[in-house]
Amino acid sequence: MNNSVPTRQRVLEAALNAFGTDGYAATSLDALAEQLGVRKQTILYYFPSKQALFDSVIDSAARDLVELFEQEASRGLTGIDQVEAIVRRIFRLAVSRPELLGLVREVTRPGSITVGRLSDHVGPTVDRARAFLEREMTAGRLRRSDPSMLLLSLYSTVVGVASELEVQRAMGIGPSARATVGRRTELTRFLRAALAPTDPGRAPESR
Amino acid sequence: MNNSVPTRQRVLEAALNAFGTDGYAATSLDALAEQLGVRKQTILYYFPSKQALFDSVIDSAARDLVELFEQEASRGLTGIDQVEAIVRRIFRLAVSRPELLGLVREVTRPGSITVGRLSDHVGPTVDRARAFLEREMTAGRLRRSDPSMLLLSLYSTVVGVASELEVQRAMGIGPSARATVGRRTELTRFLRAALAPTDPGRAPESR
DNA sequence: CCATCTCTCTACCATTTGGTAGAGAGATTT
DNA sequence: AAATCTCTCTACCAAATGGTAGAGAGATGG
Structure with missing residues (x-):
């Protein structure tokens, strides 16, 4: 019954x-132990407490997220194309x-005390x-706005659309793979419309 | 020690x-009981089980949400102005x-079995x-797209930006009232850009 | 061959949890 | 005044939870 994957990693997953x-x-x-076909004490051997396990899970997940992100960002795309490539990647992740x-959402919950652990990891990437965004705005490839706020809007929209399956069902959008692609396509269109620089023929709106 | 608010309602809140x-x-x-200065059995007198209490909370919250929404929708606004009015209202709610x-997010969590209860209430409003959206697209006051998908994007963006305080902190956006207004302003700009009709032959730009 | 190290297990334990049973105290009705 | 109804309480309980202590088994190294 000896699995090839080390226990510690199986527990983490x-x-x-x-x-x-x-x-x-x-x-x-x-419940976790039973699902793994192991006793609870085996888990507690590798991770001294439930909280410690959770912390390790966050670390592991954050590493994956950052790697995925940096990888997608290192392909030299610019403007909306880069944004779209990352959206595409996050959707693949959501599937x-x-x-x-889901873990990100759990960690970023209001009462959470573990946010720091996640933001320590993803901070540099953010x-x-x-x-x-700032650079692309200056270069005129993205509509000018507050980069922090834009990032927040992008994050909320993409993660929300990618992961809120139940809401989607409530809105009559099936959970099929086809529907997922449709969601991504529509979202991409939405983002393109929001991010495209204003028509150079017209004077940029000032405030 | 007799509070003027009936116990049942205090429990619900x-x-x-x-x-x-x-x-x-x-x-x-x-914990809930202690916070209310009452015994747990008092709660169980009004609500036969924890799940029943949760259901009642959902019902109550859904009623509030629907009322708020319908109220804001009955003012006869059109196009982006109507969308903006509702965004404004949701932000006030988030504050x-x-x-x-938060409850909506809890209910729409993947593993949840209580989603039906919420969507039963909000279905008609959705x-x-x-x-x-469909009507306004046809009238040329909103950019044409899939209404269901657009609704989902709007939902995710607005609720996310309005409520993901921890993410905002991680992105260097403070939780102050001023920052909240800033977020809303920026989001409104974002949405206007995404929703404005493509062909501005006579795009109504009201404010 | 003995000692040590690694890993998983059995055996418990204190606390917390949702929930049951039913008493007691006012208020209201008959 | 008696009976009933409304509400909150005390007294428990079985199950589940996170965690401690330490044994046993196999591999490894001196």
């Missing part, structure tokens, strides 16, 4: 799944590993994203 | 607060009763919103 899907409080170590986005 | 902030699993009846949006 199962925990990410559970925390990201059901949330921290709704996940019990016993292949929905629990990852800074780079903001710098990118 | 405190429960909405707790469920919307910490989530269902992380909320215990004992005055953040737990309400339909009306979709019909509105």
